[in-house]
Amino acid sequence: MSPAGPTGPSYVERPPISALADVVSTVWVQQIAAGAPAYAHRNLPHGGTEVVCAIGAPPHVVGPLTGAQVEVLAPGTTVVGMRLRPGAGGALLGVPPSELVDLTVPADAIWGRAGIALGDRVGAGGSPGEALAALQAGVLARRLTDAHPDPLVTEAVRRLMPGRTSAIAALPRLLAVSERNLRRRCQASVGLGPKTLHRTLRFQGFLARAQLAIAAGRSPDGLAELAVLSGYTDQAHLTRECVRLTGTTPRAFLAETTDACACGHDHAASYQPMLAASFKNATAQAS
Numbered sequence: 001m002s003p004a005g006p007t008g009p010s011y012v013e014r015p016p017i018s019a020l021a022d023v024v025s026t027v028w029v030q031q032i033a034a035g036a037p038a039y040a041h042r043n044l045p046h047g048g049t050e051v052v053c054a055i056g057a058p059p060h061v062v063g064p065l066t067g068a069q070v071e072v073l074a075p076g077t078t079v080v081g082m083r084l085r086p087g088a089g090g091a092l093l094g095v096p097p098s099e100l101v102d103l104t105v106p107a108d109a110i111w112g113r114a115g116i117a118l119g120d121r122v123g124a125g126g127s128p129g130e131a132l133a134a135l136q137a138g139v140l141a142r143r144l145t146d147a148h149p150d151p152l153v154t155e156a157v158r159r160l161m162p163g164r165t166s167a168i169a170a171l172p173r174l175l176a177v178s179e180r181n182l183r184r185r186c187q188a189s190v191g192l193g194p195k196t197l198h199r200t201l202r203f204q205g206f207l208a209r210a211q212l213a214i215a216a217g218r219s220p221d222g223l224a225e226l227a228v229l230s231g232y233t234d235q236a237h238l239t240r241e242c243v244r245l246t247g248t249t250p251r252a253f254l255a256e257t258t259d260a261c262a263c264g265h266d267h268a269a270s271y272q273p274m275l276a277a278s279f280k281n282a283t284a285q286a287s
Helices: 089-093 107-111 113-123 128-142 151-159 167-175 179-189 194-215 223-229 235-246 250-261 268-286
Strands: 010-014 024-031 039-043 050-054 060-062 069-073 078-084 104-106
Touching (some): 010 268, 024 128, 024 268, 050 113, 089 128, 104 107, 107 113, 151 167, 151 179, 151 194, 167 179, 167 194, 194 223, 223 235, 223 250, 235 250
Antiparallel strands (some): 024 078, 039 069, 050 078, 060 104
């Protein structure tokens, strides 16, 4: 990523509007100052899909990722976006997430002219906040009233959240479904199998702990401690997964994240629910 500083990029996440809260985890505004250098934004796997629109450009949909994607944002760019919960993509997009894995596609390829109109509505916003409101209103209008996330997959996602690291092997039994059927339904609704989704969510838990420390003005805890707290067997296990999901080592990744987030990033809308779920799950396991 480009070095952060007073003219560096800002990134602020917020909860979605209430009408989308069951299918959208967070929304955000990202701004690159006009006088700043181009910014390489590293988009990481998180299990869901995203609807993203740079103001003045057509929106696009980012499918479920199995590895990092890097997008270079030009100076003066403002981007608004939303992150859909794992398994919720079909209800909002009308396209199975399994067809979008590791792809970035124009919204009009999915929604036709409505995708172009959405970009026009976002671009007409007089401020980043208004542009984000327009994105949410436009996506809400596209929500299919007769389409809902698969309840079995929704429960599977809940059980795969950080803090339930031992649940993956027992998941078919806990959900009263065969392993094959669970894998099929998870891949159809999320675009990822249960094991891949579990690895992705576990890493998001690691990232949440790091972001909490950065937001408090602290350096993240030692890698060995973070690895264990996040559900990894040891630091080597974390290193393998970090390289798989981000393309770089944990030490380099944390340095990059600290550098970027120190200049005006607010990820609380993502990491607070993630850590709350982890704490709740750990408490339940201990009782």
